[in-house]
Amino acid sequence: xxxxxxxxxxxxxxxxxxxPACLGVGALLMVWSVWQGLWVVPQDDYQGGDIMRAxxxxxxxxxxxxxxxMGLAATSLIxxxxxxxxxxxxxxxxxxxxxxxxxMCLATGSIWGKPTWGTWWLWDDARMMSVLVMFxxxxxxxxxxxxxxxxxxxxxxxxxxxxxxxxxxxxxKFSVDIWSSIHQDASVLRLDGPAMPPVYLTPLxxxxxxxxxxxAGLTMMLMxxxxxxxxxxxxxxxxxxxx
Amino acid sequence: xAENAAMTPEFLIKAAGLGAIRGERVLFSDLSLEVKAGxxxxxxGANGAGKSTLLRMLGGLSRPDAGAVERPVRHHWIxxxxxxxxxxxxxxxxxxxxxxxxxxxxxxxxxxQMGIERPFDVAGRLLSAGQKRRTxxxxxxxxxxxxxxxxxxxxxxxxxxxxxxxxxxxxxxxSGGAVIAALHGEAPFEASxxxxx
Amino acid sequence: MTAQxxxxxxxxxxxxxxxxxxxxxxxxIGFFAGAAMLVPFTVGSESSQLSSIGTGILWVALALASLxxxxxxxxxxxxxxxxxxxxxxxxxxxxxxxxxxxxxWLVSGLPLVxxxxxxxxxxxxxxxxxxxxxxxxxxxxxxxxxxxGVAGALAASVARGGLLISLLALPLFVPTAIFGALATxxxxxxxxxxxxxATTLFAxxxxxxxxxxxxxxxxx
Numbered sequence: 001x002x003x004x005x006x007x008x009x010x011x012x013x014x015x016x017x018x019x020p021a022c023l024g025v026g027a028l029l030m031v032w033s034v035w036q037g038l039w040v041v042p043q044d045d046y047q048g049g050d051i052m053r054a055x056x057x058x059x060x061x062x063x064x065x066x067x068x069x070m071g072l073a074a075t076s077l078i079x080x081x082x083x084x085x086x087x088x089x090x091x092x093x094x095x096x097x098x099x100x101x102x103x104m105c106l107a108t109g110s111i112w113g114k115p116t117w118g119t120w121w122l123w124d125d126a127r128m129m130s131v132l133v134m135f136x137x138x139x140x141x142x143x144x145x146x147x148x149x150x151x152x153x154x155x156x157x158x159x160x161x162x163x164x165x166x167x168x169x170x171x172x173k174f175s176v177d178i179w180s181s182i183h184q185d186a187s188v189l190r191l192d193g194p195a196m197p198p199v200y201l202t203p204l205x206x207x208x209x210x211x212x213x214x215x216a217g218l219t220m221m222l223m224x225x226x227x228x229x230x231x232x233x234x235x236x237x238x239x240x241x242x243x
Numbered sequence: 244x245a246e247n248a249a250m251t252p253e254f255l256i257k258a259a260g261l262g263a264i265r266g267e268r269v270l271f272s273d274l275s276l277e278v279k280a281g282x283x284x285x286x287x288g289a290n291g292a293g294k295s296t297l298l299r300m301l302g303g304l305s306r307p308d309a310g311a312v313e314r315p316v317r318h319h320w321i322x323x324x325x326x327x328x329x330x331x332x333x334x335x336x337x338x339x340x341x342x343x344x345x346x347x348x349x350x351x352x353x354x355x356q357m358g359i360e361r362p363f364d365v366a367g368r369l370l371s372a373g374q375k376r377r378t379x380x381x382x383x384x385x386x387x388x389x390x391x392x393x394x395x396x397x398x399x400x401x402x403x404x405x406x407x408x409x410x411x412x413x414x415x416x417x418s419g420g421a422v423i424a425a426l427h428g429e430a431p432f433e434a435s436x437x438x439x440x
Numbered sequence: 441m442t443a444q445x446x447x448x449x450x451x452x453x454x455x456x457x458x459x460x461x462x463x464x465x466x467x468x469i470g471f472f473a474g475a476a477m478l479v480p481f482t483v484g485s486e487s488s489q490l491s492s493i494g495t496g497i498l499w500v501a502l503a504l505a506s507l508x509x510x511x512x513x514x515x516x517x518x519x520x521x522x523x524x525x526x527x528x529x530x531x532x533x534x535x536x537x538x539x540x541x542x543x544x545w546l547v548s549g550l551p552l553v554x555x556x557x558x559x560x561x562x563x564x565x566x567x568x569x570x571x572x573x574x575x576x577x578x579x580x581x582x583x584x585x586x587x588x589g590v591a592g593a594l595a596a597s598v599a600r601g602g603l604l605i606s607l608l609a610l611p612l613f614v615p616t617a618i619f620g621a622l623a624t625x626x627x628x629x630x631x632x633x634x635x636x637x638a639t640t641l642f643a644x645x646x647x648x649x650x651x652x653x654x655x656x657x658x659x660x
Binding site: 131134136137139140143144146147149153154157160161163164165168171172174175176178179182231 | 547590594595596601604607608610611612614615618619622635639642646650651653654658
């Protein structure tokens, strides 16, 4: 699998049909999970009444936010060690998607928080705080890449930053947990409550899967755009050097 | 230094199959060179052809995009930038790098040799471009290193300065050293080889 | 010569530069005091309110003042050509980077720590707590400089990289800010001071390597 992805030609051949397929399947599953969430499942008083239906977007986007940072760190490490160009393209493509998912997680959390807590934003929530810090890590990563002169330098600088961020994420998470435990744990979603009944759990898990597939499709699309962009750059460079 | 001379290898630097890519542009590819004791190699090419890039690869600053550099001896580096800080005087500059290299050379004497005695205690930002260049080149005399990598060593120097540096290069080669210099004008010393980029 | 002498020379050079380049001591001090002074104007001057947030204000001002001096630490070396000389030496670059960061902390960071008691008193913080809190500010400030140094090295080749450095470094400041603020409230006996020390040690063990990788990139 990794081998196939390490070869640009094979990647292009594979992603040509895999990317749209992922987008299609992901979108279908997403629609199903949101439809279940909004119209089918009964409202749950323990999780705050009707507003708990935001869970079907909020929780998958939180999962994807975490997963995309891990993906960024992993692809950066692969690029740093083996210099696979596609790993760098993947890192570059994951960053804006990860930023979008962290932003979506924060926005839906905030909407959920308004009726639950009576305020749009509560600083006591450790999970929301960690996601907020991650949002800034993504922003910094994109800003650093954009500031570099050549794409090789952007790749190296981005990889260093992503790895520094990755070793810090557990420490950030730990410190934020300690900090919020001193105040109080006011998470919008109480996953430590009674086990979630399957009527909620199934659409939630399917929703998470849907977002993951959709995310993979988007990443491949952006990587394809990157490959095409570089091919264009090569053509321009050839024209400029007159050969 | 004596034991260094005893185990001097055949070459002071060797590069095989070097390639450089900047952005999407191939600057050069499959470039090989070898420099032995007493030789002076001149790197030539138009602006942006990759002279500095090649020199930086030889010095170990840039990682080659292809090929490898073998450098069994220590080297001196005179880059495009002088390495002199704005608040640093030539005296402070030379004693700093003397300390880094564990050199016991007399900095005052080196300054005399390079003709920078008069501004010896003047801060770098107040020196003329030529005086800064002479200060940078004075580093070559602090420690005895067989290989000199020079990026446009004669830039900003007056006629007398050029003669001075040419003399240094000749003397260095005569005592078993070697020089690789990126140049755009005529080489005032007798080059033993040339790389056209 | 001994292995330490190149490092000692690097440290000396960094001290000299921190002192000479950009008014080393005065600029961060002025920024630190100025940022803390702005707070009573914005939150009001009631003693009880100020005293409850005073130590936290000092942490924020310390974090921001640490960032102010990071922009030039490695950028100046890159522009002068000093960095490319160091990068070709046998002395490991991560040690040179660490020596530079610590020298800059001594010149620009330590004076801020010495300044926390007077500013804290002005912010109505209990004076008895301020002297022991200096240990926390010192440890935290060093961690700020270390992560700021990584960001500064990454942005060394970026013109006017100050804002970029802040964006890169601020998320990394979070653990230090949390444990530091808790430690100043708990006092020297609490566990948070130990956590803060561990966080700083963590920074000390990671940041020099990351900074040296970034510097190799900058000279390339």
